[in-house]
Amino acid sequence: MTDEMFADNLKISLRQIRRLFVLDIFGMSSLLLPGIFSAMTGADGLFCLLIGMAGGIVLLWLVAANMKYMEDDYYGYMKDTAGQIVSDVFMVFYFLYFVTLSGYALYELTTLTLGWLLPEGSFDGIAVLLIFLAVYACLRGIEGRARVYEIIFWFLGVPLILMLVLAIPDVNSSYWTPIVASQGEQLFRGSTSVMIFLLPFNALLFLRPFCTKPEKLAVCGQQALLVVTALNVVIYLILLGVFGQNSMGVLKRPVLTLMGMVNLPGGFFTRQDVLMTAVWFFALFALLNTGIFQGTLVLRELCHETKKNFSLYVVAALAFFMGKGLFEHRFLGEIYDIYQNCIALPGMYLILLALLLFYQIRTGRKAGKGATMNVEE
Amino acid sequence: MPIQITPDLQENIKNFEELFSDCEDIKKRRIKVGKNLKSECYIVYIEVTVSSVDWKDSAIGKFLGTLRTLPETQLADYVRENVADVSDANPFETLEDAAQGMLTGDALFFLDGYNRALKIPDKGYPGRGVYEAESEKVIRGSNEGFSESIKLNTALIRKRLRSPHVKVKETFVGRRTNTNVDLVYIKDLIHPEILKKIEERLNEFEIDGALDSGIIEQLTEKRKFSPFPQFQTTQRPDRAAMAILEGRIVLLSDNSPVALILPTTYNSFIQTSDDYYSRWEIASFTRTLRYVASFLAMVFPGLYLAMTNFHTQLLPTDLLLSLAASRQGVPFPAMVEILIMEIAFELLREAGVRLPGANGNTIGIVGGLIIGQAAVDANIVSPIVVIVVALTALCSFAVPNEEFATAFRILKFVFIFLCGLLGFFGFLVGLLAVLIHLSHLESFGIPYLTPFVGADLSGYQDERDTFLRLPLDFLKKRPVYTRQGARTRLKFNRENEKNQEGK
Numbered sequence: 001m002t003d004e005m006f007a008d009n010l011k012i013s014l015r016q017i018r019r020l021f022v023l024d025i026f027g028m029s030s031l032l033l034p035g036i037f038s039a040m041t042g043a044d045g046l047f048c049l050l051i052g053m054a055g056g057i058v059l060l061w062l063v064a065a066n067m068k069y070m071e072d073d074y075y076g077y078m079k080d081t082a083g084q085i086v087s088d089v090f091m092v093f094y095f096l097y098f099v100t101l102s103g104y105a106l107y108e109l110t111t112l113t114l115g116w117l118l119p120e121g122s123f124d125g126i127a128v129l130l131i132f133l134a135v136y137a138c139l140r141g142i143e144g145r146a147r148v149y150e151i152i153f154w155f156l157g158v159p160l161i162l163m164l165v166l167a168i169p170d171v172n173s174s175y176w177t178p179i180v181a182s183q184g185e186q187l188f189r190g191s192t193s194v195m196i197f198l199l200p201f202n203a204l205l206f207l208r209p210f211c212t213k214p215e216k217l218a219v220c221g222q223q224a225l226l227v228v229t230a231l232n233v234v235i236y237l238i239l240l241g242v243f244g245q246n247s248m249g250v251l252k253r254p255v256l257t258l259m260g261m262v263n264l265p266g267g268f269f270t271r272q273d274v275l276m277t278a279v280w281f282f283a284l285f286a287l288l289n290t291g292i293f294q295g296t297l298v299l300r301e302l303c304h305e306t307k308k309n310f311s312l313y314v315v316a317a318l319a320f321f322m323g324k325g326l327f328e329h330r331f332l333g334e335i336y337d338i339y340q341n342c343i344a345l346p347g348m349y350l351i352l353l354a355l356l357l358f359y360q361i362r363t364g365r366k367a368g369k370g371a372t373m374n375v376e377e
Numbered sequence: 378m379p380i381q382i383t384p385d386l387q388e389n390i391k392n393f394e395e396l397f398s399d400c401e402d403i404k405k406r407r408i409k410v411g412k413n414l415k416s417e418c419y420i421v422y423i424e425v426t427v428s429s430v431d432w433k434d435s436a437i438g439k440f441l442g443t444l445r446t447l448p449e450t451q452l453a454d455y456v457r458e459n460v461a462d463v464s465d466a467n468p469f470e471t472l473e474d475a476a477q478g479m480l481t482g483d484a485l486f487f488l489d490g491y492n493r494a495l496k497i498p499d500k501g502y503p504g505r506g507v508y509e510a511e512s513e514k515v516i517r518g519s520n521e522g523f524s525e526s527i528k529l530n531t532a533l534i535r536k537r538l539r540s541p542h543v544k545v546k547e548t549f550v551g552r553r554t555n556t557n558v559d560l561v562y563i564k565d566l567i568h569p570e571i572l573k574k575i576e577e578r579l580n581e582f583e584i585d586g587a588l589d590s591g592i593i594e595q596l597t598e599k600r601k602f603s604p605f606p607q608f609q610t611t612q613r614p615d616r617a618a619m620a621i622l623e624g625r626i627v628l629l630s631d632n633s634p635v636a637l638i639l640p641t642t643y644n645s646f647i648q649t650s651d652d653y654y655s656r657w658e659i660a661s662f663t664r665t666l667r668y669v670a671s672f673l674a675m676v677f678p679g680l681y682l683a684m685t686n687f688h689t690q691l692l693p694t695d696l697l698l699s700l701a702a703s704r705q706g707v708p709f710p711a712m713v714e715i716l717i718m719e720i721a722f723e724l725l726r727e728a729g730v731r732l733p734g735a736n737g738n739t740i741g742i743v744g745g746l747i748i749g750q751a752a753v754d755a756n757i758v759s760p761i762v763v764i765v766v767a768l769t770a771l772c773s774f775a776v777p778n779e780e781f782a783t784a785f786r787i788l789k790f791v792f793i794f795l796c797g798l799l800g801f802f803g804f805l806v807g808l809l810a811v812l813i814h815l816s817h818l819e820s821f822g823i824p825y826l827t828p829f830v831g832a833d834l835s836g837y838q839d840e841r842d843t844f845l846r847l848p849l850d851f852l853k854k855r856p857v858y859t860r861q862g863a864r865t866r867l868k869f870n871r872e873n874e875k876n877q878e879g880k
Binding site: 013014015016113117118121126129133136137140143144145146147148150151152268269270271272277281282285 | 687692801802805806816826830831833
């Protein structure tokens with residue numbers, strides 16, 4: 001029996017990866033970006049999305065360029081290219097990113113639950129339940145996780161598209177103006193926000209050993225990026241057209257408010273917001289899971305852990321405390337914002353650039369040495 | 378240390394009677410044979426397994442008749458040379474093997490001067506004939522069902538698959554029961570590694586008795602704590618034959634009318650035989666209905682609780698008011714009310730199953746109509762809860778496989794608690810947990826959720842036979858269970874293809 005026959009072959013298909021990343025990126029970005037744009041750029045948020053996408057393409061190009069030289073896994077490639085110490089520093093950087101990402105996803109998911117599904121619930125209770133679920137999902141490796149999102153993709157996608165289509169009659173196109181009215185700084189900040197939401201694409205670097213066709217990982221990421229950007233553009237245009245910039249600015253989660261307003265023709269349900277919350281619930285859970293899984297993967301490499309799940313429990317605990325901290329202390333949210341803008345975003349690009357540079361230098365040296373030896377011979 | 382059968386008949390008789398002392402159901406006969414009736418043979422059998430006392434018309438009778446025409450000196454040689462005339466197995470060399478042969482329901486034959494024992498088949502153990510399968514009813518298709526005899530069951534499969542490629546591999550399970558277990562498959566379709574894995578799993582345990590295929594199923598299952606069965610069961614030979622044609626392996630166990638099919642997936646549990654006998658529109662409609670039913674059988678009462686207790690804004694005001702009015706005077710919280718009705722319903726179902734046929738139906742009527750109505754009249758439960766529970770029950774009955782439906786019935790209670798305590802959030806958490814669990818589940822290397830996941834393994838061909846069962850013309854490939862290179866199951870010859878293009 002070939003390896004791909006087995007359920008526990010530790011390999012996932014490109015379709016699974018594509019769907020996983022669409023949900024990872026879409027959940028958080030569609031929930032938060034409209035609010036950020038309405039506060040900063042208004043209708044120019046559309047340009048921010050497009051510029052952000054361009055940034056994402058650059059990121060994916062860097063990912064692809066590095067993956068071209070990878071023989072096995074990312075950590076091994078880093079060690080070969082930049083040496084043990086530098087690669088450990090980079091791994092710590094990734095670890096911090098994924099742990100904070102999972103903490104933030106947990107915070108968002110729990111506040112979404114508290115706001116829309118269970119207002120009288122407690123943060124701790126909900127967060128613990130979600131963390132348990134995420135740990136359960138991670139325990140069996142990547143395939144189980146990928147399969148969940150592969151199967152629910154259209155179950156979430158079809159109702160979402162239907163609701164967006166039904167919202168179109170309420171769109172007032174005059175709200176889409178004025179355009180090109182924002183200042184450069186606002187556009188820059190809007191675009192960097194988009195790019196921050198695209199940073200989970202870095203997880204692609206670690207997926208090489210788990211993918212059936214690793215050479216197509218970056219292309220898969222690009223497809224996911226296009227889908228997410230298209231969805232975000234449509235959602236933003238609809239939200240802007242329905243609420244206008246000012247009203248949207250005061251809404252907590254405009255896309256969920258929109259879901260509550262759409263009337264199903266001849267509908268049985270009077271409001272769909274609770275039902276449609278499922279889309280973002282599953283999408284944010286996907287991101288939480290990705291954060292914990294990737295964080296565990298990095299920690300395992302750093303600690304040379306082989307069998308036990310110690311790293312998983314550590315990452316899960318850290319994510320819980322990070323989420324709880326963000327919920328209880330507002331300033332932590334601001335610090336996280338600064339970290340994302342000033343450290344995580346530039347750091348991700350710089351690491352990939354540096355690795356490419358190191359690789360070129362190293363191969364150049366090798367080639368030089370080889371040439372010298374040939375001459376001596 | 379096994380006891381060897383010797384040419385000395387008296388010694389063999391002594392050993393055999395020691396082994397089967399105090400076994401009054403075993404008939405032991407010493408019969409004179411040879412032209413002058415000076416030689417002796419010894420025939421033993423379980424009382425009811427051999428048809429007539431004088432055996433005149435039976436194989437044994439004819440065999441004895443022949444032996445009485447031969448000189449005594451030639452008897453042993455004759456038997457040695459003509460074993461195949463009367464026996465379907467090689468002669469036994471040891472007493473233990475011979476005893477085992479007799480316990481399968483055949484007669485044993487010992488002859489003076491012959492150091493072997495022959496197994497001579499006759500009527501065999503009593504058993505039912507071929508009856509209609511009691512579960513998995515179909516509107517169209519064969520009504521034959523498996524019986525308790527493994528030989529009959531393999532024959533029913535052979536009747537449908539008349540190909541030399543169909544193989545039957547025999548093994549025995551149970552130290553004391555020595556239950557015959559057959560693995561039936563088509564050699565050139567299966568993944569040999571799956572067969573190997575199944576055989577390994579069968580050898581992983583040693584149990585004193587395997588009285589039904591259910592015991593083998595439980596002992597060979599990988600995820601013991603999962604509510605979902607990892608082996609598909611069937612009582613229908615046509616379903617088993619269809620599975621074999623898909624490259625799956627059917628496990629038959631003696632004394633059990635239930636065959637196990639492996640590997641299996643969620644999708645295969647929802648499929649029925651007549652899905653393929655009916656037109657594709659009907660098959661697709663009923664299959665989609667069954668998918669929805671399997672989901673609702675698990676979540677419907679929970680969703681009712683979530684909507685009425687936590688998210689009333691979802692429902693139209695009129696409906697909400699009518700729900701509130703119907704609950705007036707009911708002293709219990711909605712969750713307790715649902716639990717009471719669900720437990721009452723499960724009790725009725727259990728009582729209905731255990732009681733004999735006609736009484737079982739009475740229980741249904743008494744429970745469903747009288748107790749239900751009385752409970753509503755007494756304000757113990759509201760009419761809407763009776764409707765919810767009844768609809769949930771209908772949904773669980775629509776799932777074609779009993780074991781699979783039971784998984785949803787158990788999970789239904791988990792959802793009642795989750796949704797009753799946490800509302801729609803509980804529903805989502807429960808759904809996610811079930812999905813994560815199902816996505817980890819596998820049956821002999823095949824993901825349980827195939828082809829909704831991992832469809833790339835079969836080039837996305839298996840997706841044509843899921844919610845919708847596309848016309849048979851589109852189902853040219855066998856599912857993922859079949860080995861690569863043997864997946865084509867439908868081909869049109871050129872003429873047919875041209876005709877189709879012309880149309």
